[in-house]
Amino acid sequence: MAFPKRKNIRPERQRERELLVVVGSKNPVKVQCTENGFQRAFSAHHFIVEGLNINSEVSDQPFGDAETSLGAFNRAKNAKNTFPEADYWVGIEGGVEDLDDEMTAFAWVTIMDRNGVVGKSKTATFILPEAIGKLIRGGMELGEADDKVFDRENSKQGNGAVGMLTKGTIDRKEYYEQAVVLALIPFISDNLYT
Template sequence: MIKIIVASKNPVKIKAVKNGFEKMFPNQDFKFISVSVPSGVADQPLSNNETFRGAKNRADNASKEIKDAHFYCGIEGGIEPMDNEMEAFAWVVVKSADTYGKSRTATFFIPKQVVKLIKEGKELGDADDIVFNRNNSKQENGAVGILTGNITDRTKYYTEAVILALIPFKNVDLY
């Protein structure tokens, strides 16, 4: 049984990690454990680099909290200004004893009303809840789900990045 630690209690992130591992390694048996650990970055990371650091810190901190797992997965959502707009994305970092797998999700641009609230100090999820009259959307379909009419929800969005972060573990001889 392969033990995987998900560095989050968010059900969306847990399901994305589970989906990614099961798709990449369909003949394996897994045990998934979630743990809440600090990201070491702002609650709302405001750059690509800060978001990446948050995901890596989560994976590293989970490995300090629970020592005997095969993999540790950190997912961090972030935003970054681009010209007069703001893009949203997430980083996924998967850590094993001697390797890091890393991937970034696709990027999408945030509506102006949401950007305005973020610039006033709100996190993306809280701003989405205000603009779209939702409650705790970041633990459900998230901004990407709201904006695509759930064609791509937050779980699907993260799952693809988890799969890409697992490439070094599926192709060990190449990495």
């Protein structure tokens, strides 16, 4: 798989190499939140962020923390195996879990670098309406259930359940972005994680 050639670096940055980040998904929300998170964490660096269609090796709709976290890890690992020339690899996986008689939604983020360092983080969780939970328990993915309940199309590449349920107060990109920054903690505070 070939990526576009790296952009020319402005004269004041010629000594600084652009860093390539590969996201284990072509979902534009996941790619953009990754780019935003890296820029927030490392504002002095320039990143090129690209998405690849990568298999998570878990269910289409992961259920529970363990399966969702594994999906994020597998996306990062498989992105690294697919494009080993990058500097960082990111996996983002959304999941659901029953908590008593309610269903919660969340996502896990895994980030790997060339030195074998791995950072992980989980987003905040929120309770899904029963109408969506029932559809998921019946075999639908969260994105499909959102589309059906909210009469939308392809909401998982837009504002997602969190955006629709908060009426845009928090969109999916913003929701994931904070978790990307938190997964970068071992790289930000590397002296404490080596």
